[in-house]
Amino acid sequence: MSDMAPTPRFYHFAAAFGAGGLLTLMILFNGTLAIYGSLYFASWVPHLTGTVAALTLLIILRPKRVAAGRPPLWTYLGGVSGALTVMLTSATMNTALALSGTIALGLAGQVMFSLFADMRGLFGLPQRMPGARDYLSLTLIIAGSLILIFYGGGA
Structure with missing residues (x-):
């Protein structure tokens, strides 16, 4: 079994984008x-x-059960x-955050926690140290959120 994750397909991106909507x-x-x-x-x-x-x-x-047994209690x-x-x-x-600010900061929180979960290998995830691109992405999301909140919306 390889440590490499499978390559995402177009429908993965479409499903994630649809879930965000x-x-x-x-x-x-x-x-x-x-x-x-x-x-x-x-x-x-x-x-x-x-x-x-x-x-x-x-x-x-x-639907058929994928795995026999019980899931860990934390999954509930x-x-x-x-x-x-x-x-x-x-x-x-x-x-004052409105819908767009709430979504933007929520995304930033999701990325921050997911990086932390990756670093620690929480909840059975494979442990992975974030790289420079991960931190750059987080910085851009937070910067975009702040621009959206403080300078968006017009007057």
């Missing part, structure tokens, strides 16, 4: 819910509807981090 829509919808309710309401509604949608798909598609924390993400983005979207 869906994430933006989710934050917009949840932030709008927070205006009419509360942060808890804005988190509860999408998680309930997501649960119903996931259960419906499981019933219809009946995705719901907790998802709920916190929904509440925090719903709160910040309705501030």
Whole structure:
């Protein structure tokens, strides 16, 4: 087995780009819910509807289990981090950061944590030390975020 990761294909890029668009829509919808309710309401509604949608798909598609056994307990924390993400983005979207600033800083946070997780080999990831390109990318994302927040939006 090779240490080299498989070469990404076009559909990998398209799927990731589409997921980013869906994430933006989710934050917009949840932030709008927070205006009419509360942060808890804005988190509860999408998680309930997501649960119903996931259960419906499981019933219809009946997917086969990929691996036997139980996953590690920490994998179930995705719901907790998802709920916190929904509440925090719903709160910040309705501030001076607006939707674009919230998304930009969220991306910067994702890249920072993923570099840290790679460095430490967290959650079963292969340990990988970031290179100069990784740090340059992070710097450009943060710089772009700050430009977007402080100089974007026009007057």
